[in-house]
Amino acid sequence: MQDSTPNKTKSDKAAPRVALYVTCLVNTLRPQIGFACVQLIERLGFRVEVPATQTCCGQPGYNGGLRQQAMAIARQQIALLEPFDHVVVPSGSCAGMMINHYPELLKQDLSWLQRSQALAGKTLELAQFLDQHHWQPDSPPPPHHRRTWAHHTSCSCRRETRSHQCAESMLQLAGYELAELQDQAVCCGFGGSFAAKFDALSSRMGRNKLNQVADCKATGVVSADLGCLLHLESLAGMTGLSGLAEKGTQDFLHVAELLAACQEPQQSSSDVPTS
């Protein structure tokens, strides 16, 4: 059923196949993060494919109590992704869903449980994947990204994929200056539908985080989870806190964007004709 995008990379056909699961937020709102991921993973010699029928990991329904629906979504994503050697997800939240919660959801059905565990075994959050495969930068951070960044370690990278240190070390390896953000282990208040259901509370939590960003003198926020970034960005614009914002630059960026900026500009793989 799946219509995987054919191999269009420079890497040879024998290279291991990586499925990029871009996540619904990246797909809809920040497509450039997806392209940054492709660049980063290809550089490591993998064949990147983007299964065209990918949708959402199912977390909104799962966390909203719609267990049956979440199970159906989990089964569909597993069937789609299991043919690949690796699955890379630029989000601790969605990766954590696949790694930890698909097996939980499907535990009643032995065969699906095994398939979900097999998928969990080859799924990694982006920074974790880059770290494991020894990604290296080609060049120092470009001038417009040269500033002090606050690394917001999302709760899911910290407690679901346990990969928040990977992003940190990749960013440092790339030469980014990271500020000492206090209370890094504290949630920014996003939490998916939580942000809408308890808007006042969620905003307070987000503003607490932004205050700490300001306290540590950072002028940009980087995170491995786009949900947190969008939540914080939407608040920063209105608080006047955003002394962060200099016109024309972006202050809330995904780890993939900062890292890809330190790779030699190359013709985007997707522009390369199929061999």
Place this chain on the structure above:
Amino acid sequence: MKGPTPDSFRANAEHALQDATLQHALGRAQSGFVAKRAHAIAMVDDFEQLKQRAQAAKSRALANLAPLLEQFEASVVASGGQVHWASTTGELNQQVIDICNGVGAHRIIKGKSMIGEEAGLNAAMEHAGFELVESDLGEYIIQLAQEPPSHIIAPAIHKTRQQVAELFKQFHELGDRGLTQISDLVNEARQVLRSAFLTADVGITGANLLIAENGSICIVTNEGNGDLSASLPAVHIVVASIEKVVATMDDASDILEVLARSATGQHMSAYTSFFNGPKREADAGGPKQFHIVLLDNGRSDLLGGPFESILSCIKCGACLNHCPVYTNVGGHAYGWVYPGPMGSVLTPLLQGLKATTPLPNASTFCGRCEAVCPMGIPLPQMLRTLREQQHDMALDNLPWRAGLGFYSWLSLHPRLFNRFARWIRMGLKITPRWLWPRHRQAVQPQGTTTFLAQWQHRKTKT
């Protein structure tokens, strides 16, 4: 007095966020707890191992709850005490009142007890005509203020020093004594409480642990008030819930190893006391009568189900202190006696899902509660299971139910899903500003279209 209820959590929380005094009190207190716990845990070689042992002790106890409770009762009786069983909070209150009436008591001194709070024991006793004084400083303060506790180990943590001084001015004959220092406040309370201790006919305490092998109960406090409440009056009544029982003193000590470290960051609380039966011939002091009232209140129904392990909660408060929701809104917003993550699980289980629907939803699933819980209770997963039950009972709010259902359905239909993603992009671009929450900037999509559409486009181009 109609206070906040669990059902009005959202409004309670918004109210709390606007309360500057409360925010001031919360801000100072929480950071202290977090740092002290972290320090205490860094001081031990292998906290994980201590946790494992505490958890093992508790799961053994839960697996044998009924026989352990019988053994506990037999041990208490053998040491000269009496055990009373209460399946509801009303029964508990009545039994305590009956015991007090039986000994002709009038004045009661009370140590801190969450079971007493759960049962509304103070109100019931005052209603029945008893004069009851809380001996724990925090409980005493909220008794004066006529408020429920806002934290399971620090009931008055929501009060600033100034507010406490005001209360004392209002209720005590102060003369010209000043109350500027914390020590003044503590001394002031001590003066008043001393006479309450000496004149009380009955002392009521809670219990942190019940030990089946010898019928002892264990109380940990930092003020020593529990000890005085238990041993000075002629009658000692212990109120506790059934899941407090453990098999042996060794099991109890395994749990004590993690309790104070997780709660206050001490390796041991200042007072860890064991009480066993009434005064014996050879004892220097102690009560003439020793009663234990054991409360079920729906707990035994949780055994064997998805929520069983919430019964291993030792009420250390770590999940509250580390919860980003609790630390921003305080305990009263949760509308009942158990706040924070453990409260958001326990309150719906004890009070029913219907009157408590906001609580399981008031979590970002950040997971920090589970990470710090010494008993390894999977609090987020339990909250999620409660949400599932709400959904099955159609208690979730209709637009959300429909919206999440639709999104889940879309997620199973990739072509439509991707078309929908493009519509969302368009929608966001044309949504008028006033449709967004005022304090948020509109989220704008970037790039020309969705990632998948761009990718497909490049594929077909080449």
